[in-house]
Amino acid sequence: MKFPLVLVLSLLATPALADWQQNLDAARGQTVYWNAWGGDARTNAFIAWVGEQTEALYDVGVAQVKLTDTAEAVTRVISEKAAGQDTGGSVDLIWINGPNFLAMKEQGLLHGPFVNDLPNARYLDLGPASPASVDFTVPVDGLESPWRQAKFVFTYNSTRVAKPPRSMAAFVEWAAANPGRFTHPDPSNFMGSTFLKQALIELAPDVSILQKPVTDAGFDAATAPLWDWYDALRPNLWRGGETYPENQSVQQQLLNDGEVDIAMSFDPASTAAAIADGLLPDSARVFVPESGSIGNISFVAIPYNAANAEGAEVVANFLLDPVTQAHMQNIEVLGSFSVLDPSRLDDAAKAAFADLPTAPALPTLAELGPTLLEPHASWMSRLTEEWARRYIK
Template structure:
């Protein structure tokens, strides 16, 4: 049993226990806010001296360095300490909150802020594990571009309802070395045709790696006869709905790297394979990943990125506050800083991270707007205009179902 499988099994068991104990109030989907943010200045005063335990994925040194920068700025500006609790899987943090609620720990929780989206947010919201709503009360939320970036308030089709605050945009992209591959295939069908004539030169990360699972969703969105069906919860028609995907992967598999008998364990490993010219195409869920790797000497300068002609997946990532957070005010201060023009600009700098902003740049003060306009994205980073069209994420319930079926078919 993999680490991820164990975590999800534990989480499922704890959710069942929680429901059995009737700890969730009927008719409620999340914990009610007991501290309305009527006076932000007063809240920041209460936050002084607090330590915020921010549970966030810790698998990327670039992102870890950005979180360290956030911690330094928040400490300097607001006297709030941020401790980055590095996760390998967000599900482990969710399971901890579930366990604390099942044990009756309604205050003094071990997690104050959590980097989250997708199925983990849906599970926490559904089971009353979140504090809020708070997001739209944050002073900097007025800059968030909810009109042109609807994923900032719709997380994998699930309305956020103010129970999480966006802090970054993600877009599924492919990367290649233009000195090796002159014309990359820009659809799932053309990718299969290309793989047939270039055996062993393509693969994808093994699900449940996030990017590997995203590749499954990307292909399914193109191949499904009814794409809108994926926007609703998975049901008894799973086999029929996903049949085109498995037929496609069955055809693709013998042409993959190592004949589809092995898969890279992560997207990071896949990018190293691209650098070593073991494969000709890699993938990521950040448009700036290739530019970052070029700057750090991890990919050749001739690396470029592309999306499929019909578009690729995009989503937002968020922070949320558990219902029993110990440093609730401090967590809100951090969430607000994350959507400040200062933090968003620093984050979008490819020399820092390159993660795209959730803000409406046109709505910012003139000086801040100019800083965004003059920011160079990097040699391999597509512009926001080049990243269109974007495809919405399927309902989060499809993730576990797709991963389980992939494991049954190809994971041995």
């Protein structure tokens, strides 16, 4: 779906804050070097579209610096600071999350706070417990701006599974009734560790402890029910739990080949996209646990020494426009769910989302349920290490 330029302009041209026009004037003619993971063609195409729009609207260009690892950009900023290059830096905008954000925040490498200065921030829920305000338990403090949402979901073959398990605890009973028809990626892979974290959040006696750095005593108490659950689940996994798919793509292939009935993803739109690409059967559908599932938000941050900080703010603001977010959520474009708070949208913005194309395997925002916060990053390494100690011989 392409949105007419005049429609975008009508939503963006009026500054929400008195000094926003000054920022627009300073940004004119700048090219923003957006350092972003370059491994997904649809994301790259969306970033190129963003650049076309900001160039036409504001004379602000976007040049994507395609990364294989976000740490590449972080290292570049650290090196520039060590060399005394406190202005004119080579990185203007970074797609960033988690440990990389924490590292830059702790070392004073970020521009801002700037998010509250963006006119389109009025569409965000920036409450202290909102996913838009917390990045892997680290308070954002206005130093990075959200732009796309990820959420953990399960994919199942609806011709074989009439009632998928709607809680992590229920997977034990389901797997016992359907031995060999479920597995998960190896927890050394992000998707496999997310599966364990999802179960940990549901089963931990005190979930609040997961938002704090892990301790030995806290880890033992929180994970005891998890290991009991996994001990009951493992014998009925695919190949008896003796081997695991390397990653999400391999497990998706197992689902497509009919070897398993359930797979998983961190992209709610990935199932519909895979069906369209012939990578999953038309009968594939999405479900999430009734209590919700882990979600996180992808952010953009501006380094402290960015050469084009004003232009980077313009791009960050454009990413938050409801029309931009609706374009991004379009399954034919990117399919990433919006970071905006639906209750803050006006009728025109709500209509932009309501008019998006649908697909049988594309869940609605309501169907995705509550978003559960990621545990503190220190829990992930302890969790995967302990899993390997217990189950890898």
